Amino acid sequence: MHIKYESIVREPLVDGDKNYHQVTEDIISPIERKPGRMWYVGFFFSLCLLAYGVFCVTWEVYWGIGTWGINRTIGWGWDITNFVWWIGIGHAGTLISAILLLFRQGWRTGVNRAAEAMTIFAVMCAGQFPIFHMGRVWDGFFVLPYPNTRGPLWPNFNSALLWDVFAISTYFTVSLLFWYSGLIPDFATIRDRAKTKLRKLLYGVASFGWTGSAKNWQRQEALALVLAGLSTPLVLSVHTIVSFDFATSVIPGWHTTIFPPYFVAGAIFSGFAMVNTLLVLSRKILHLEDYITVGHLEAMNKVIVLTGSIVGCAYLTELFMSWYSANPNEAAAFKWRIAGPYWWSYWAMMTCNVVSPQFFWFKKLRRNIPFTFIMSIVVNIGMWFERFVIIVTSLYRDYLPSSWAYYSPTWTEIGFYLGTFGLFFTCYFLFAKYFPIVAVAEIKHILKTSGEGQKKRMAAIEEQSVEEFVHEQAHAH
Amino acid sequence: MAIKKFAVAAYDDEEVLFPAVRKVRNSGYKMHDVYTPFPVHGLDHAMGLKETDLHTAGFIFGLCGTSTALGFMSWIFTSDWPINFGGKPHFSLPAFIPITFELTVLFAAVGMVMTWCYLNQVMPGVKKHVFHPRQSDDLFVMAVELNDHVSEQEVIDFLKSTGAVETNVQVAEDSWWYGRWDKKEPYELA
Numbered sequence: 009m010h011i012k013y014e015s016i017v018r019e020p021l022v023d024g025d026k027n028y029h030q031v032t033e034d035i036i037s038p039i040e041r042k043p044g045r046m047w048y049v050g051f052f053f054s055l056c057l058l059a060y061g062v063f064c065v066t067w068e069v070y071w072g073i074g075t076w077g078i079n080r081t082i083g084w085g086w087d088i089t090n091f092v093w094w095i096g097i098g099h100a101g102t103l104i105s106a107i108l109l110l111f112r113q114g115w116r117t118g119v120n121r122a123a124e125a126m127t128i129f130a131v132m133c134a135g136q137f138p139i140f141h142m143g144r145v146w147d148g149f150f151v152l153p154y155p156n157t158r159g160p161l162w163p164n165f166n167s168a169l170l171w172d173v174f175a176i177s178t179y180f181t182v183s184l185l186f187w188y189s190g191l192i193p194d195f196a197t198i199r200d201r202a203k204t205k206l207r208k209l210l211y212g213v214a215s216f217g218w219t220g221s222a223k224n225w226q227r228q229e230a231l232a233l234v235l236a237g238l239s240t241p242l243v244l245s246v247h248t249i250v251s252f253d254f255a256t257s258v259i260p261g262w263h264t265t266i267f268p269p270y271f272v273a274g275a276i277f278s279g280f281a282m283v284n285t286l287l288v289l290s291r292k293i294l295h296l297e298d299y300i301t302v303g304h305l306e307a308m309n310k311v312i313v314l315t316g317s318i319v320g321c322a323y324l325t326e327l328f329m330s331w332y333s334a335n336p337n338e339a340a341a342f343k344w345r346i347a348g349p350y351w352w353s354y355w356a357m358m359t360c361n362v363v364s365p366q367f368f369w370f371k372k373l374r375r376n377i378p379f380t381f382i383m384s385i386v387v388n389i390g391m392w393f394e395r396f397v398i399i400v401t402s403l404y405r406d407y408l409p410s411s412w413a414y415y416s417p418t419w420t421e422i423g424f425y426l427g428t429f430g431l432f433f434t435c436y437f438l439f440a441k442y443f444p445i446v447a448v449a450e451i452k453h454i455l456k457t458s459g460e461g462q463k464k465r466m467a468a469i470e471e472q473s474v475e476e477f478v479h480e481q482a483h484a485h
Numbered sequence: 486m487a488i489k490k491f492a493v494a495a496y497d498d499e500e501v502l503f504p505a506v507r508k509v510r511n512s513g514y515k516m517h518d519v520y521t522p523f524p525v526h527g528l529d530h531a532m533g534l535k536e537t538d539l540h541t542a543g544f545i546f547g548l549c550g551t552s553t554a555l556g557f558m559s560w561i562f563t564s565d566w567p568i569n570f571g572g573k574p575h576f577s578l579p580a581f582i583p584i585t586f587e588l589t590v591l592f593a594a595v596g597m598v599m600t601w602c603y604l605n606q607v608m609p610g611v612k613k614h615v616f617h618p619r620q621s622d623d624l625f626v627m628a629v630e631l632n633d634h635v636s637e638q639e640v641i642d643f644l645k646s647t648g649a650v651e652t653n654v655q656v657a658e659d660s661w662w663y664g665r666w667d668k669k670e671p672y673e674l675a
Contacts, residue, residue, distance in 0.1 A: 028522060028623035153557070159566060165558045166570055166580040174587040182594040189598060192607065197522065197621040205667040212666025216602070217611030220621055222532055224605045225524040230539045231601050235594060238543075242590045249583055449523040456499075 014457045016466050021114055021454060023298040025461030028452050035446050036198055038294045040207075043441050046293060054433035061427010064420045065140055073143045075420045081413040082403045086421045087137045089395040092250055093278070094134035094428065095176065096271075096391060099243055100279020101127025102183060105190075106239035109232065114458050117450040118304050122290060123283045124187040125443070129435040130282070131180045133428035138172070140424070168252035175249040182242060186235045189228070192218045194444045247275045254398065260341035261402035264329065270322035277315035277361070278391035280308045284384035286436065288377060290445055299446045302375050309374040312387060316365030319394075323362060337407070345401045349414060353393050353401065360390020488672050489659050490631040491517055492640040493616045494649035495624040499525055502625045505647035506531045509629060514640060517628040517659065520620040539604070543597040550592025554585040612664035614657040624651075630659075 026034075068075050078085040101123040108116040142148050151173050153162050163170050195215035202208040218224065251271035254262040284305060291300040330342040345354045364386050367373050374380070405412045439445065456462050469477065496502045502525070509516050510533065519532060529536075558581045562568070567575045602608055620626040627649075629640055637654055644652050656672060664670065 029619075032522075032622045153561075162561045162566060164568075164570065165562065165584055166573070166577055168583075171583040171587075174584045178587040178591040181591060185594055185598045189601070193523075193621070199666060200615060200618045200621045209665055209667040212612070213609045216607035216609055217613050217661060218605075218607055218621075219613045219615060220520045220522060221605075222519045222521065222525075222528050223534055223537075224607070225521065226529040226534060227537045227539055227601055227605055229524050230537045231597060234540055234543045234597060238590050238594055241586070245583065245586055252583075452523040 014463070014466070016463045016470055018458070019301075019303040020460035020463050021118060021301070021303070021458040022451060023301055023460050025464065026298070026455065026459060028455065031451050031455060032197060032201070032448060034298065035296070035444050035448050035451070036201065039198060039442060039444065040203075044293070047437060047441065051434065051437040054430050054437055057426050057430025058434050059430070060423055061425075061430050064423030064427060065136075068140065068420045068424065069145055073141075075418060077416050077418045077421060079413055079415065081406055081411050082400055082415040084141075084399045084403065085415055086396075086417045086425060087141045089392065089399050090425050090428065091134050091137035091141075092271075092395045092399075093388075093392050094130045094137070094432075095250055096247065096275035096278045096395075097282045097388070098127040098130035098134065098179075098183075098279065099247060099272070099275035100283050101125070101130075102179075102186075102239050102243040103276055103279065104283070105186060106236040106243065109236040110240060113307075114454050115304055115307050117447055117454050118299050118301070119283060119287060119308070119446075120450070121187075121190070121443075121447045122287060122439075122445045123279075124183065124190075125436065125439045125445070126279075126282060126286060127183050128180070128187060129432045129439075130279075131176065131183065132435070133432050135176060135180070136424075136428060136431075168249065168256045171249045172253060175246045179242060179246045182235070182239055186232075186239060189231055189235070190447060190450075191443065192216050193220060193228070193449045194447065196220065197448055198444070244272055247271045254402075259402055259406075260335070260337040261345070261398065264326065266322055266325055266329075270319065273315045273318040273322065274361075274391060274394060277312060277319055277365075278388055280311050280315070281384040281387035281391070284308055284312075284380055285388070288381045288384070290440060294440065294445065296446060299451060302377065305377065305380050306371075306374045309368045309380060309383075312383070313365050313368035316361060316368075316387070320362035323358065340405070341402060344405055345397060348401065348405070350397070350401045350404070353397050357390055357393040357397050360386050361394060364390070487659055488656060489517075490637075491616070491628040491655050491657055491659075492631055492637065492644060493653050493655050494627045494629070494644035494647070495617050495619070495651040496627070496648060497624060497650050499528075499625065501648040502627075503527070503531055505627065505644075505649070508647050509627065509644075512643060514635065514643070515630040515632075517630045520616060520626040520628075522621050522623060522625075525625070537604075539597060539601060542600045543593045546596025546600075547589045547593035549596070550589040551585055553592070554588035555581060558584065606661045610663050611661050612666060612670075613661045614655075614659070616655060616657065617651070628655075628657075 022031075076085065076087070078087075101120075104116050104123040105120045105127075108120075139145060139148055151163055151170065153165075154160075192215055195211050196218040199208060199211035199215050202211060248268040248271065251267035255264060255267040257263060287300050288305070291297050327342060330338045333339075344350075364383060367379075367383070400415055404415060472480075494505070496505060502519070502521075506516070506519065506528070516532065519528060521528065559576055562577070563575045569575075570577075573580075606613075615621075616628050617624055617626045627644070629644065631637060631640060631654070641652050641654065658670070658672060662670075
C-alpha cells in the first residue's frame with residue numbers, strides 16, 4: 009500500500025479529526041431528526057409561492073397569452089429572460105460534478121451533491137417558461153418528432169428552438185441519471201442504519217438494493233467517469249444552443265458569434281452564485297461547516313471572479329463590435345441599450361456583473377461569509393438583468409419605427425416567475441430534509457488524503473529528510 | 486440463486502484490508518465478495534477482478550444515438566417530407582449537428598446507466614443480503630464461502646489472524662431477489 013499523502017500546504021477539505029463513522033453520523037443524522045422550525049417556515053413559504061405561481065399560470069392558460077405584457081414588437085419578455093436565467097443557474101451543478109471531476113478537483117466532493125440537485129431543480133423551473141410561452145400549451149407535444157396524422161409533418165430540425173428541446177431534455181435526463189447514480193450508495197447507508205420500518209422500506213427502494221460490493225464500486229466509478237466525460241461537452245452545448253436561439257436570428261444585438269462562449273461563461277457565473285446562496289444557508293442550518301468549508305466557498309468565489317471577468321470582456325467586445333462593424337443598426341441597438349428608455353437595466357447589469365465581482369480579488373472578501381452571501385445575490389440579479397437587456401432592449405426598437413414599443417410585465421408574468429422560485433425552493437427543502445446533501449461515500453473516499461486529521465499526521469512526515477522518508481516507506485509493503 | 490454458508494470478517498481500516506485480501510486469496514478459500522462503504526482504489530485489482538467493459542457499452546450506445554439522429558433527420562428532410570427552408574439544401578448537415586450530438590449523449594448515458602443497473606443487479610425493489618449493517622458506514626466486510634471441504638472454525642481463526650475486528654458465520658442468499666427491506670426473509674428467521 010502506498011501512503012496516502014497530500015501536502016499540508018493545501019487546505020484540508022474536511023475540518024476536524026474525523027473517522028468514517030463520524031462522517032456518516034454528521035451527514036445522515038439531520039435526515040433522521042425532525043426538521044427545525046426554520047425548515048417548516050421556509051417550506052411553507054415556498055409552497056405558498058408555488059401555489060401562487062400555479063394560480064398565475066392557470067390564469068394565463070385560461071385567458072391566453074394576452075394576460076402577459078408582451079406585444080407585437082417585444083415577443084419575448086420576462087418568460088424567456090427567466091428561462092435563460094434558470095437554465096444558466098443549472099450549469100454550475102454540472103460544471104462542479106463533471107468538469108471538476110475530470111480535472112480531479114478534490115473540493116468538488118463537498119459541494120457536488122447539492123449543486124447537482126440545484127441543477128435539476130433549476131432545469132425544471134427553466135422548462136416551464138418555453139412550455140407556457142407556447143400559449144396553447146395543450147398542443148405542446150407538437151414539438152416532438154412523432155409520426156402524426158398531419159402527413160406526418162415533422163418539426164423543423166434546422167431550427168435553434170427545436171435544438172433547444174433536444175438539448176434541454178437531454179441535459180435534464182443526463183443530470184438526473186448522474187445525480188441519482190451517485191445517490192444510490194448513500195441511500196444504502198441510510199437504509200442500513202435505519203431504525204424505523206418505514207425508513208427502511210423507502211430507502212430500501214431508493215437504494216436499488218445496493219450493497220457496496222467491490223465489483224459494483226468498480227462499475228460505479230467507471231460510470232461516473234464516463235458520465236462526467238459526456239456531461240462536460242453536454243453542459244457547454246446546452247447554453248451554446250440557448251445562445252443560438254438569439255445568434256442565428258438577424259436582429260441587431262443578437263446576431264453575433266461571441267454569444268456561445270459568452271453565454272456559457274455567464275451561465276457558470278450565475279450558477280456558482282446560486283450554489284453559494286444555497287450552501288451558505290445549508291451548511292449553517294444543517295451544521296455542515298466541517299464539510300462545506302470556507303475554503304470551498306473561496307474556491308467558488310474564484311470561479312465567480314474569473315467568469316464575471318469573462319462576461320465583462322464579452323460586454324466590452326460587443327460594444328467594440330457595434331462600432332467597428334460600421335453597421336448603423338448594430339450601433340443604434342447598443343446606443344439605445346446604454347442610453348435609451350431601458351438604460352437602468354443596462355447599468356444594473358454592468359454594475360452587478362462586471363464591477364461587483366472584482367471585489368473577489370481580495371482574499372479577505374472571498375473568505376468573508378456574509379459578503380459572499382450578499383454577492384451571490386447581487387450576481388444573480390445582475391445575470392437576470394443581462395438576459396433582460398439582451399432580449400428586451402434588442403427587440404423594443406425594431407426596423408420599423410412606428411412599431412417601437414415599451415414593455416412592462418403584468419402580474420401574471422411576475423407571479424409565474426415567483427412561482428418558479430416556489431418550485432425550486434420546495435424541491436430544495438425536500439431535498440435537504442430527505443437526501444444526504446453532501447456525498448457521504450465521496451467524502452469518505454477523500455477523508456484519508458484531504459481530511460484535517462490526516463494532514464496533522466502528515467506534518468511529521470513533511471519534517472523528515474528525503475533519506476529517512478525513503479527508508480521508512482521502502483519497508484512499508 | 487442459492488442459500489449458502491459464509492464466514493464473514495469485518496475490518497476497520499483499508500490498510501488492514503489489503504493484506505487480508507491477499508492472504509485469503511493465497512490461502513485458497515473461496516472469497517465471495519468484499520463490501521466497502523466507499524470505492525477503495527486498487528481493491529478490485531487486489532481481489533483479482535477484471536476491468537469493467539462498461540465504457541465500451543457506452544460507446545456503442547453513443548454510436549446508436551449518432552446514427553439514429555443523423556439517419557432519421559436525413560430521411561425526413563430528403564425523402565419523407567422535403568421542405569424548402571429559404572433555399573437551403575435539404576441535406577443540411579451542419580444544422581443537424583446539434584441534435585445529433587444531443588442524441589449521442591442521451592443514448593450513451595441512458596444506455597450505460599441501464600447496463601450498469603443490469604450488471605450490478607440494482608433496481609427498485611431488489612433486495613440483497615447485507616452481511617454487516619456497518620458495511621455502508623465504516624467497516625470493510627469480506628465474505629468467504631464455506632463448503633464441506635473446509636472447517637468453519639479453521640476459516641474463522643484464519644480470518645481473525647488477518648486482523649478482522651469482527652467475525653461470524655452466516656447463512657445467506659448469495660444473489661438478489663425481489664423483497665421489502667423492512668421485512669426479514671424466511672432464511673434469516675430460521
